[in-house]
Amino acid sequence: MTFEDVHERRRWYGLILLCAAQFIVVLDGSxxxxxxxxIGQAFGADQQALTWVVSAYVLAFGGFLLLGGRLADLLGRRRMFVVGLVLFGVASLVGGFAGSIEVLIATRVVQGFGAAILxxxxxxxxxxxxxxxIERNKAYAAWGAVGGAGGAAGVVLGGVLTQYAGWQWVLWINVPIVAGCLLLVVPLLAERRTAISDRVFDFAGATTVTxxxxxxxxxxxxxxxWGWGSIRTIGSGAGVVVLFAAFVIxxxxxxxxxxxxxxxxxxxxxxxxxAGTVAGGLVVPMFFFLSLYLQNVLRYDAITTGLCLVPMCVVTFGISLTLGSALVTKWGYQPVLATGMALLGVGLAWFGRAAPDGSFAVDxxxxxxxxxxxxxLVFTPLFVAAATGVDWHRAGLxxxxxxxxQQIGGALGLAVLSSVTFARLDQGNVAxxxxxxxxxxxxxxGxxxxxxxxxxxxxxxxxARDSRAHVELTRRSRTTIPTPATKSREPVS
Known part of the structure; x- marks a missing residue:
């Protein structure tokens, strides 16, 4: 086997490792x-405390992502990947042993922070x-497929593990995956970062944006x-504006x-x-309200609800992994992303016609x-477009x-659409x-x-011309396959 063959296998096995880590990050959101x-019964926790078990992860994940990306550029991408994995794995292990709801919430914060670095x-x-x-299109297709499948897989695994193994295993399931990833990091991933002379950390910027x-x-x-028009919401929103303005300055x-x-x-x-903000604002509420419809209207149990979402996830995974890459390579990322958004809109509008006495097959x-x-068709072009034209030293950013x-979009979409839903429900005296x-x-x-x-x-x-330029670049890459020495032109340290 030649050096080139070993290099090729190492890179693609490394992609599997990265996707496995991303899978548990997405999985833990659901x-x-x-x-x-x-969990509420185990700790005697009220609804507000239970809400924070979920929200603490989202809060830390969304809040520290930009910081995590910049740290990867400055301190080394593999190094920060390992740091994120360790934080995530340790928090998952400790969370399963939590003796109080407060400790569980704290471990979820650390999990979110680890995910934001990882x-x-x-x-x-x-x-x-x-x-x-072509190479990057295929890699992002796999990345997008894992992200699309992780959310619904969480619903299925959550139901099975809770019913047959105990709620602790929804956290402990991460530990063996993290351990396996850590063992494979050094053999499969090379370290890449900016030159030492450029390693200056913007503490004020990190503080304000986080x-x-x-x-x-x-x-x-x-x-x-709180209510969208309440003093607390308006005051908090004003604080966000002030902090972002300070960050820009x-x-x-x-x-x-x-x-x-x-x-x-x-x-x-x-x-x-x-577009990523919009996509996040659609995916999170879609799975959330589908779960509610299946359980509260069609009266399915938790495990059956999760299984009902499997066909949609299989389609997402399959199309992202196969057609997503091929179509971006042939048409460019703009038309593929537009097609995905259009199909997603049609599917959501179709969900909007669900009936109280509906059926699984039709509704x-x-x-x-x-x-x-x-x-x-959304995930692959989204990631390709987000990376196109970006210098290697800003890849983490x-x-x-x-x-x-995507995280901000998910939080915003769920908050706004939940308000729409509950405003309708409040009009009916009986649920x-x-x-x-x-x-x-x-x-x-909506x-x-x-x-x-x-x-x-x-x-x-x-x-459109940028998208067509990407197609032309892809065509040239078919005839001029770079050697391992030229494929990654960034410094390696």
Missing amino acids: VINVAMPT SPAAMSIISVTFHDG AALTLLVYTLIEAPA VERRSREPLVDLTIFRIRSLTGANL VLAPGLVAGAGLG ASGLINTS TAETLTDGYTAAFN AAVVAGIGLLVTVTVIR
């Missing part, structure tokens, strides 16, 4: 949801390891309970900013982040296959940005199948409108 009633580091490793074109993102996610989580004056604001001059990156499976196909966009369905379908129809906005952003902000 796997604990099904275990909430059991995820952008892993994604930036992909962007600097795989050559722009505070701004954390307060933003916290406000979105709590706004439905700091970054403009910083010699080595945490976020080089000139990166937003790259239209594909800017459009991808706007869940059929629209789910359409929405799943849309998701499968670009990865942190697209991950942050019947009819009133519940009315509320859930209102959320789905999400379909948001998908339309995502489609508009895709065709207006992302330039």
Whole structure:
């Protein structure tokens, strides 16, 4: 076996390792949801405390993503990937042994922080390891497929583990996966980072943006309970604006900013982040309200509910892994992303026609296959567009940005659409199948409108000529396959 063959295998096995780590990050956003009633009984916790078991993870994850991405660029992507894995694994282990709800919430914060370091580091490793074109399209297709399947897999695993092994295993399931990943890091992943002379850390920028993102996610989580027009919501929102304004001022004056604001001059990156916000704002509420419809209207139990979501996830995974890469290579990322947004909107609008006496086949499976196909066509072009035109030394920043966009979008979408739903439900004095369905379908129809906005952003902000240029680059890469020495032109330290 030649050196080139070994190099090739190492890179693609490394991709499997990175995707496995990303899988547990996405999984943990949903796997604990099904275990909430059991956890409440175990600790005698009220609903507010249980909400924070879920929200603490989202809050830390969304708040620290940009910091995690920049640390990967400065301190080494493999190194920060390992740090994130260790934090995530230790928090998962300790969380399962938690003796109180407060300790469990604290471990979820550490899990979220570990995920915020791990995820952008892993994604930036992909962007600097795989050559722009066919290779990177395939790599991001696998990455997107794992992300699309992880959420629903969490619902299924959460139900099975809680019922047959105990709620602790929704956390402990991460430990052997983390251990396996740690053993394979050094053999499969090379270290890459910026030159030592460039390693300057923007502490003021890191503090202001992390505070701004954390307060933003916290406000979105709590706004439905506070009331969107309440003094607390308005005051908290004003604080977010002030912190972001301070962050922009700091970054403009910083010699080595945490976020080089000139990166937003790259239209594909800017459009991808706007579209990523929309995508996050659709995926999280879609799975949330589908679960509620299946359990509260169709009266399925938790495990059956999870299984009902499997067909949609299989379609998402399959299309992302196969068609997603091939279509981006042939057509470019803009038309594929636009097609995905359109299909996702159709699927959501179809969910919006669900009936109180509906059936799984008509009201869940059929629209789910359409929405799943849309998701499968969204993730790959989204990540490709977010990385196109980005210098290798800002790969971690670009990865942190697209991950942050999706997390903020998820929190915003769930908060807004939950308000729409509960406003409808409050109009009905009795929670019947009819009133519940009315509320859930209102959320789905609202999400379909948001998908339309995502489609508009895709065709207006992302330039078609940039997308065509990516196709041309991919065609050239077919005839000129770079050698292992030229595939990664960034310094290795």
